[in-house]
Amino acid sequence: MNSAILIGALVCLLANLVFYAGCPNQQWFKKRPLPFKTALLIALAILILSTTIFTLSFSLPAAIYTVITLCMLLLGTIPFFTRYTAPLKSVRSRGTGLTRDESYTTFKAHWWLKIIGATLISFPFALFTSSLISFLFFLTRLLM
Numbered sequence: 001m002n003s004a005i006l007i008g009a010l011v012c013l014l015a016n017l018v019f020y021a022g023c024p025n026q027q028w029f030k031k032r033p034l035p036f037k038t039a040l041l042i043a044l045a046i047l048i049l050s051t052t053i054f055t056l057s058f059s060l061p062a063a064i065y066t067v068i069t070l071c072m073l074l075l076g077t078i079p080f081f082t083r084y085t086a087p088l089k090s091v092r093s094r095g096t097g098l099t100r101d102e103s104y105t106t107f108k109a110h111w112w113l114k115i116i117g118a119t120l121i122s123f124p125f126a127l128f129t130s131s132l133i134s135f136l137f138f139l140t141r142l143l144m
Helices: 003-022 036-054 060-084 111-143
Strands: none
Touching: 003 036, 003 060, 036 060, 060 111
8 A cells, every 4th residue: 555645635634623623513522723724724734744745656636536525535434423422431329321411412313323424425525526526627728
C-alpha cells in the first residue's frame, strides 16, 4: 500500500474528527471544544491538505472522489462510536441487569442499520458527485 494513501486517509479522518467535535449535536464532550464555524474552516483546510496528499497517488478527480467518499463514510459512522463511551452500571434493586446513566443519550435502537444505511446512501452520492467533478474537468480540457 502506498504510504501517501494511508497518510491521506488519516488526514481525512482528522478533518472529520475536528468537524464532528465542533458540531452542535456531538456527544463526545459535554461542551463543544470549538465553535462550529471555526471547526468547519479547520476541517476544510485539512481536507484540502488530504486532497493534495491523495494527488500524489491519484489524479485530481480521483483524489476528490476519495476524499468525498471517505468523508461521507466517516461522518456516517463517527457518531455511532459514542455508543461505547458510557459504561454500563448494574442495577441492584431490581435483580440482575445493566442500565445506562440517565445523562447518557445516544443512538440506541438499530445503530447498525443506521451505519449500513448511511454507507449505502453515501456511496452512490459520492459516486455521482465525483462523476460530476470528472465531467467538469473533462469539459474544461475539451474547451481549452
